[in-house]
Amino acid sequence: MMTFSGSFKRLLCAGLLAASLPATADVPTIRVGWTIPAEEAKYWMMRRPDAFPDLGKKYKIEWVQFQGTAPMVQAMLSGALDCSSQAPLSLGQGAAASDLKAYILAQHVGEKPGSFSVYWAVPEDSPIKSIADLKGKTVGVNVYGSGVHGGMAMLLKKNGIDPEKDIKLVETGFPGSEAALRGGRVDVGVFVQPFASRAEAKGGVRKLFALSDLMPNTVHVMEVCKKDWVDANVETAKLYTRDMTAAMKMALDNRDETIKVVSEVTRAPAAALEPYLLKANDFAHDPTMKPDFAAVQTMFDMYTELGMIKKPLKVDQFRRDDVVAPVK
Amino acid sequence: MKSALRKLGPAASTVLSLGALLVLWEILARLAQIDGFPPATEALVQVPLILGERESLASIGASLWRMFLGGALALCFAVPVGLAMGRNKRIAQALNPVLTAAYPIPKAALMPIIMLWFGVGDLSKVLVIFLGVSLPLIYHSFHGAHAVDEKLLWSAMAMGMKPVARLFKVVLPSALPDVLLGCRVGLAMALIVMISSEMIARQSGAGDLLFNALDMALYGDVYAMIVILAAIGFVLDWVFERVRRRLVHWAESRQDAMVPGGGV
Known part of the structure; x- marks a missing residue:
């Protein structure tokens, strides 16, 4: 039978041994929010973590999936997340309305001349030929008050259509847009990949206008981390940005x-991703993930003019050069 | 027809009605030709594929675990509260307005607020399930306790039984049929809230599978997940109903006549 002093010595030895080993609890954990689609670099880090030597050893990531970027602003404000994917509008609204202080670390996807651009389409035989014909028509958007909605509103304004009064706006979401258009519930539907390539393959839809008609380099998804977290964890933030760039x-x-990775994350069959993913008809992916700060500023200004952001913002307040991609 | 069904028994009736539902679904989907409404045959093909993946099973298991935790916590909290309300006017008067105000609030709508307080992890989801299950449990326990035969309590008092002992030895057994009915309602609520709690933020879960499929317009998967969730609900309810009948076989509950396989 083991004596009390014997077991105490063993316990003490075990404690000392445990104390001498590198403490895994000391490895910092980043709480990261993500969403689908179009965050290929994050999907690689999630699904192929072994490809990143520092991930799991020098820092860890706790991944949380969200339905859209707006709830991630709230989660960052409440301290539930350190970093998340953000669109310029949700970041701007968080900063202007709730004083979210954050840095833009990287850019996941955007639009460049020649890349895919979010577009609105009509049935092939529709009498609508231009934006000017939209007066009195039903127009679909992904989400009321989204960045895509903002871009569309600006385009309509520039073409003499009042986005508030001249059209009937219907929130279809991206996945439901094709069905809404083909079912006649909207006269114009909004398309983004992979739904655009699916609709194009079926035929019978005609592109009417795209966000690229407004500006050629729209920024769609950025990686954003809370300012106080980055300031307190500069080295971890650098590691995170570096690995994310490597992942891209x-x-x-x-x-x-x-x-394969995207199919694992989204459960979309590879055949559905093949026609567009990382091809010319996909969003633009910069291998360095360098954020287009000038484009973000233009978008902030546009949203402010539309009243979607309550006060003017300067993109420099979201900039800290030593943590932004590409990290030296 | 009626007599033929009676001869076949409740299991055959269930199979027949489910079969009719599937045939109707198939016909309607083929007639409607809507992208977001695949035929039953297309959706059902996805069921074994989803259940054949270890990751999907782990996700569904994670959801059920949260549902079990939330339900167990609700049981520990709501039954004593409901019983106390049923036997004590002051407690009932104090809590009734709060419960009446809280009852119609969709519990999943509280998720964003709870998320702000308790983070995006399991705690928030378990808490929302706890809230969703607690209210029907409190109400049924309250009604069960309120309807306890006074003579039983007078006898217990005459024998010198203290209030807490009376609550658990007299009130609880008498109210058990109602409490268990509340549990049955709570079970359905737990399943609903379990899924909706995963709508905004998620790490794993059945809702994760469902809403991801919806985000990607994989409607076959969406309907397959709905079928899987319906099957989970059906099995849980079937098992619970058997347990309930064993526990309260002495009570001729009127609700017995309304449950599937209840003899009608």
């Missing part, structure tokens, strides 16, 4: 593997 390079260099 892996995603772009290994398209076949990226299709």
Whole structure:
């Protein structure tokens, strides 16, 4: 039978041994919010963590999936997240309305001349030929008050259509847009990948206008981290940005593997991703993930003019050069 | 027809009605030709594929675990509260307005607020399930306790039984049929809230599978997940109903006549 002093000594030895080992609890954990689609670099980090030597050893990530970017602003404000994917509008609204202080670390996807641009389409035989014909028509958007809605409102304004009074706006979401258009519930539907390539393959829809008609370099998804978290964890933030950039390079260099990764995350069959993912008809992916701060500023100004952001913002308040991609 | 069904028994009736539902679904979907409404055959093909993946099973298991935790906590909290309300006017008067105000609030709508207080992890989801299950449990326990035969309590008092002992030894057994009915309602609520709690923020879960499929317009998967959730609900209810009948076989509950397989 083991004596009390014997067991106490063993316990003490075990304690000392445990204390001498590197403490896994000391590895910082970043709480990261993500969403689908179009965050290929994050999907690589989630699904192929072994490809990133520092991930799991020098820092860890706790991934939480969200339905859209707006709830992630609230989660960051409440301290439930350190970093998240953000669109310029949700970041701007968080900063202007709730004083969210954050840094833009990287850009996941955007639009460049020649890349995919979010577009609105009509049935092939529709009498609507231009934006000017939209007066009195029913127009679909993904979400009321979204960045895509903002861009569309600005385009309509520039073409003499009052987005508040001249059209009937219907929130279809991106996934339901094609069905709404084909079912006649909207006269114009909004399309983004992978739904755009699916609708194009079926035929019978005609592109009417795109966000690229407004500005050629729209920013769609950025990686944003809370200012106080970054200021207190500069080295971890750098590691995170560096790994994310490496992940983007892996995603772009290994398209076949990226299709597998995206398919694992989204459960979309590879055949549905093949026609567009990381091709010319996909959003623009910069291998360096360098954020287009000038484009973000233009978008802030546009949203402020539309009244979607309550006060003017300067993009420099979201900038800290030592943590932004590409990290030296 | 009626007599034929009676001969076949309740199991055959269930199979027949489910079969009719599937046939109706198939016909309507083929007639409607809507992208977001696939035929039953297309959706059902996805069921074994989803259940064949270890990750999907782990996700569904994670949801059920949260549902079990939230339900168990609600049981521990709501039954004593309901019983106390049923036997003590002051407690009932104090709590009734709060419960009446809280009852119609969709519990999943509280998720964003709860998320702000308790983070985006399991705690928030378990808490929302707890809230969703607690209210029907409190109400049924309250009504059960309120309807306890006074003579039983007078006898217990005459024998010198203290109030807390009376609550658990007389009131609870008498109110058990109602409490268990509340549990049955709570079970359905737990399943509903379990899914909706995963709508905004999620790490794993059945809702994760469902809403991801919806985000990607994978409607076959969406309907397959709905079928899986319906099957989970059906099995849980079937098991619970058997347990309930064993526990309260002595009570001729009127609700017995309304449950599937209840003899009608």
